[in-house]
Amino acid sequence: MFSVGDFVEIRPGVHDDQMPLFRRDGHIVEIVGKRRDQAMILFSNNNILKFHFCQIERLYNQKD
Numbered sequence: 001m002f003s004v005g006d007f008v009e010i011r012p013g014v015h016d017d018q019m020p021l022f023r024r025d026g027h028i029v030e031i032v033g034k035r036r037d038q039a040m041i042l043f044s045n046n047n048i049l050k051f052h053f054c055q056i057e058r059l060y061n062q063k064d
Contacts, residue, residue, distance in 0.1 A: 002039055002053060004028050007060040010041075014055045020045045025059060 002008070010016075010024040023044050030040040037053050 002028055002031065002056070002058060003061070004030060006058050008039070008041060008056045009059050010051060011055055011057055014051070016049050016051075018045075018047045018049055019043055020047075 006028045008026065008028060010019065020043050026041040026043040028039045029042045029048060032038050032040055032050065033052075038050055039053065039056060040048050040050050041056070042048050
């Protein structure tokens, strides 16, 4: 479903205090979790945060 390198956006209603204030987008740097259904996302403020796949939306695929 998602791959390392995908450019994604965090869905509305999902919040984390460590996300940049006005940017909800970032790149997937790692797929994690027992079921491989979570992504570590690198944001523009250099924070890497973990989100479940249902909380993110792909904007661009790594192959685009």
